[in-house]
Amino acid sequence: MxxxxxxxxxxxxxxxxxxxxxxxxxxxxxxxxxxxxxxxxxxxxxxxxxxxxxxxxxxxxxxxxxPARPTRPEACGLRHLAFAVQDIEKTLAELRARGVESEEVRVDPVTGQRFTFFRDPDDLPIELYEQDIR
CATH class of the missing domain: 3.10.180.10 (2,3-Dihydroxybiphenyl 1,2-Dioxygenase, domain 1)
Structure with missing residues (x-):
């Protein structure tokens, strides 16, 4: 290869x-x-x-x-942005303090990793994905 x-x-x-x-x-x-x-x-x-x-x-x-995004989130094109974080609860607490609301934290059944979504001002979904990034 x-x-x-x-x-x-x-x-x-x-x-x-x-x-x-x-x-x-x-x-x-x-x-x-x-x-x-x-x-x-x-x-x-x-x-x-x-x-x-x-x-x-x-x-x-x-x-x-x-033009507006035609549908969400399955429109052709960018589905969402995902950012890696070390501690999802700590990151969410900081975002909440800054006025950002999020969905509940879920666990990916395939990877076992915790994740959640929030939205930017244009309603673009942004994912927080917990992983050890050290």
Missing amino acids: SPPLFQALHHVALICSDYERSKHFYSEVLGFRIIHEVYRADRASHKLDLEISPTQHLELFSFPSP
Whole structure:
């Protein structure tokens, strides 16, 4: 078998409906560090680069009147974002203190790992997946 072509996932790009609201959510509520921000006047579009970890980024875009997601969560395309956390209860307590509501914690019947979901300002499902990431 030949070696993998790819080393890691570098970034995920999201299009938001309200740039300032989503910028606040991802940078202030979730705590992702802002790397770079630009307004592209020719497209009437913002682009915000956020650091999840030193090797993983999130790109947040805004465009005038983006179409809504057709259905959820089984629409073709991105189903959800998933973030690894070491302690799901501690992470949920911090998110609740920041005004973020989540579903109940469940256990994956295949892996035995605990997980839950919450939603971003555009109703995009975000998963917390508990695993030892040390």
